[in-house]
Amino acid sequence: MKPNDLKRRRSAGMRPKSRNMYRAFLSVSRNLIRLSIYNPFVLLWIVNLFVCEVWLSRAYIGRCSWPASDQDGANPIRMVVIADPQLTDSYSYSQSGLGLALTQFYSDLYMKRNFKVLQMKLEPDVVVFLGDIMDGGREWVDDQVFEEELQRVRRVFWIRNPKTRVLWAAGNHDIGFGNKVLPDAYARFRKTFGEPNYALDLANFTVVALDTVSLSGNPGPIHYEKARTFLDSFKGSALPIIERILVTCTKEIQDPSQKSRVLLTHIPLFRPHDAGCGPRRRHPVIHQGAGYQYQNLVVESLSEEILTKIRPSIVLSGDDHDWCEYTHRVDGVESIEHTIATFSWMQGNHYPGFALLTLPQAGTPTLQACTLAPQLRIYIWYILLALLTFLLLIPYAAYQIRRKSVSYVEIPLFGYNQLSGLPRRRSNGGERWKVDARTWRLVGRFIGEVLGMSLGMYMVLIMWDWIV
Structure with missing residues (x-):
């Protein structure tokens, strides 16, 4: 049985509301994976938030026993x-x-x-x-x-x-x-x-x-x-x-x-x-x-x-x-x-x-x-990681533009697989790392993606701690 047939059969046995939620979950998961591949800083921040907001408190208390x-x-x-x-x-x-x-x-x-x-x-x-x-x-x-x-x-x-x-x-x-x-x-x-x-x-x-x-x-x-x-x-x-x-x-x-x-x-x-x-x-x-x-x-x-x-x-x-x-x-x-x-x-x-x-x-x-x-040090770490992310995004964006030979307007928010078919342009090392207006626009887009996904993740974790 093909994977797509298995997915159809799995969703066919669900109620309409559950089926829609399942499809939405799959869509978000696929887009998140694509986003993380093209912009790995999104994944970096999601993992970082999970570690700092969830894992650390449990790790510190878990080290303590009666x-x-x-x-x-x-x-x-x-x-x-x-x-x-x-x-x-x-x-x-x-x-x-x-x-x-x-x-x-x-x-x-x-x-x-x-x-x-x-x-x-x-x-x-x-x-x-x-x-x-x-x-x-x-x-x-x-x-x-x-x-x-x-x-x-x-x-x-x-x-x-x-x-x-x-x-x-x-x-x-x-x-x-x-x-x-x-x-x-x-x-x-x-x-x-x-x-x-x-x-x-x-x-x-x-x-x-x-x-x-x-x-x-x-x-x-x-x-x-x-x-x-x-x-x-x-x-x-x-x-x-x-x-x-x-x-x-x-x-x-x-x-x-x-x-x-x-x-x-x-x-x-x-x-x-x-x-x-x-x-x-x-x-x-x-x-x-x-x-x-x-x-x-x-x-x-x-x-x-x-x-x-x-x-x-x-x-x-x-x-x-x-x-x-x-x-x-x-x-x-x-x-x-x-x-x-x-x-x-x-x-x-x-x-x-x-x-x-x-x-x-x-x-x-x-x-x-x-x-x-140490919560204060966690917040200090967030600030340092934000600065480091910004500094690394500049050469990363310049590299992506030169490697794919695409303009900022050609980069969609989702569906990054479209970039894989774009021709590569030969360039020397200095040109590959050149920072121009297109680079800054792409940096801005990357930052927006990191902020959007990170804030969403952060709000979910906070609400979980506050309500549950």
Whole structure:
């Protein structure tokens, strides 16, 4: 049977609508192949867009796997830890209009894409957000503006599996810091995300979230007193009853006093000025410092009190936007603190990230740091590739004109097979690479083809990430 007969038989069994779509698909495919042969830069850009917009995010997240515990146990709790998404808004860069809309869109798109991929590939049991959910969260006096930003949060961090549990910690961008915590922002955070101080059992561990942002202020306000009462409920061994949430993840309930603790704090705990942060850090080490509504580290006395009373085996913190690993030693107890990099590409870290924490039924917790695709460098690469494409198109167009001996008006948009029968004209090397008006017109046509096909492909990929 001839190929054409097979195609006719294949299309004959389709409904009219499906048949038309099938024919349109074949027509577009043939034209795209012809276009790519005559203008290979179209294929170059299509492949490049697929790699940068689809493959890279999956490749980076695909390199990350759940860390194994030192003791094998059934049904470990797998936790994704995300810090400082700080959804970009009008507070971030004092933008408005189209500039703000584009900044918000590409900020959200990056995080939405990566959050979708990590859920599909890693299937976490728990997702933890270590504060600073929105960049201007504390600044929104108008509740309507806050609700609009909250819809962005829900759209970007849409939980695909209803069984996945989500935990939140309060950050200084959410409620303020210390004596400048805003009561309205604090109340709004509690209403939207829940209590900023809580403890819950997961596997053989107790996860303790402490509002160190409020606890860094002076006594008196309700936000301070709640955090103080919660911290004072810990006596170094027994769990507090106040605001405690018990989540049974095993068939047999463990003795709470025997459970190791995982501390969640937005602000990193104090460490010496010259303390290192490990090989993953790209910026200078964390130093104590303070300014409007922020402080780099919890003060030394409060940090020691927290470690003494809660006695965590592992501490998870954010705020700094870069990786840092440091081991605290208080009263003979070692607590390893992991400061998690920001999840956003617009917060000063070219390689954003997240962490995977495995909580086994027996043994010690293990953490794996994961890096996301460097979006800023991808955009820089687009610019460089565009310049390179333009520079290469000039000699390529000149070569095509001399090789085929055709004028610009003789080159159709589709049906490039017509060029194959054109006679070649002998020419010396200098004439073959000569750039004239016909060359520039052909360059313009090539650029139009590259732009048209690339923008079409780009819009399809973006819509796929945004809608699906």
